[in-house]
Amino acid sequence: MKVALVGAELEENLGIRYMASSLEARGHQVQIIPFNSESDMEEVVRVVLSHSPELVGLSMVFTSRGREFCRLAEALRKGGYSGHLTAGGPFASFNCELLLRDFPAFDSIALGEGETLICNLAENLNDLSLIPGICYRRPDGSPALNPSTNEQDDLDRLPFPRRTTFHSYFGKPIASILTSRGCWRDCAFCSINAWYDRVGGKKFRIRSVDNIVSEMKELYDLHGVRIFNFQDDNFFLPDRSQALQRFESLRDKLAHEGVEDIAIAIKARPDSITRESISILDDLGLFRVFLGVENASENGLANLNRRQTVEQSLNALEILNDFDVHLAFNLLMFEPDTVMDDLLINLRFIERHLDNPFNFCRAEAHAGTGLEERLKAEGMLLGDYFGLDYRLKDPQCEAFHQVVNYAFFDRNFSDFGLHYFNMQVDFTYQLLRRFYPEVLSESLRGAVKSFIKETNLDTYKCLCQVYDFIESADPSNRLELQAFAADMRAVVDGRSRHLHSQGEKILNALNYAYDRRSQGSPGAWPARERAVEALQAGFASPYFGMGGPEQGAYTLRSTEASMGEADIFGLTPVPIPYHLFKSQLSRGAGR
Structure with a gap:
């Protein structure tokens, strides 16, 4: 079967690329079509129609682009596409029944991770009731929800994501890579817990070091990749000693395979950072850390359910700055219960940490998050599923x-x-x-x-x-x-x-x-x-x-x-x- 996968490709879209390689492993033909902004819509429609795939999948990950993808679905139908049109990703999944109700262009919505699901869909288009983890429209127009049979627990069984072209910096190609999926925390602004409650499976899973090394060596030898951007929500494990052992094993096995003189970028929680682990990662080529500081007020951290302390953030910043890496962080300075003293504390934090690039914003109530659930229970949720909104309780802070x-x-x-x-x-x-x-x-x-x-x-x-x-x-x-x-x-x-x-x-x-x-x-x-x-x-x-x-x-x-x-x-x-x-x-x- 011919399949087209459409999504943002400003950097490698690993979700789409994992699905592409899974489909190809089962004999299907796959085309990846970038949709980076609404200005790409006409070209996306043209490419889809010219290749006539029986199945088109839209990667609807972010709320901010939800309407664009819905307009794309409508444009595909208006242009004459008559095949099966599905969508997946957190935004689509959490709003599946609403999307099917409001946009007849969609035939189905995927609920969880896509590798197995898209293959099942490609092979069972004539009977959607056979496909676990999908929301579809019954003949009478009402939505049907097939329960999931859990996510893939053994990540080593997945084929490596399909690679085509690479961005490069100073002649060094860069590739995105995942060593784990999920997270072991439950932050109020994150939907990971709700995602796995809905689709089943373990909340946090990791790949073996051998499997990671195999992918990195393939990228290194076949494509000349020298910069590896690890997209894990947190590159670390819950247990610090186990994380240290994992990093040591990764370093040693990469060296044994001749994968040397590389640079790596990671994301991390402050409470994961230790001087010993960063020393090992420095040996690996660590040059960038995006650190999840999120708030400099203990009150703000508690309201966001971060389960970390300000002291841990300060310690992480000190360690990472000692290693002189590119360290960037974000501050969710505004959340429903913010008071003026919290804002002042965050201002003092900025004052004392001018060395590192940062950004600030409000904690958003995306579908499936604890924050959305709390605001809904308190009658504070505004807007619609294309952009949930709220007002801070304190009038001055608002x-x-x-x-x-x-x-x-x-x-x-x-x-x-x-x-x-x-x-x-x-x-x-x-x-x-x-x-x-x-x-x-x-x-x-x-x-x-x-x-x-x-x-x-x-x-x-x-x-x-x-x-x-x-x-x-x-x-x-x-x-x-x-x-x-x-x-x-x-x-x-x-x-x-x-x-x-x-x-x-x-x-x-x-x-x-x-x-x-x-x-x-x-x-x-x-x-x-x-x-x-x-x-x-x-x-x-x-x-x-x-x-x-x-x-x-x-x-x-x-x-x-x-x-x-x-x-x-x-x-x-x-x-x-x-x-x-x-x-x-x-x-x-x-x-």
């Missing part, structure tokens, strides 16, 4: 959220948002540092680190302005709030454009350093030339503390003033090789 959500919308959430761009600059620097440390100078490092701090400091200062305004404002005065929000947005957007321009020049300098890697020894730019070129590029000066622009944090020296200086940052132009950094770190590890 006013604070509305102002910053409007003022920071582009900086936080747009495709080119400054906070994501901040992460990109550090990500790029750390990859160069892993693979080509000889091209980096201390001046370039200073530019990157200063840019991160300057961006974070600007966000912090603007948030403080909002806090001061809200603390003395009347939250019921809508006109005053709207006027202030509009003013703040103009300020934030203006500063974002300026900072983004600085970051672009730093990225250009990083790429320039890479391009010139074969043209000299470490520190190939003579110090005097580098000073002039850096200033012409508009590099920010290093961050010197919390004093603000009046104390020079944002001041750029002129080219003329720097002509006689050896280095505009006052630092050595000679880069520190990574092996030397590691040896210095190990000598200080006993402190």
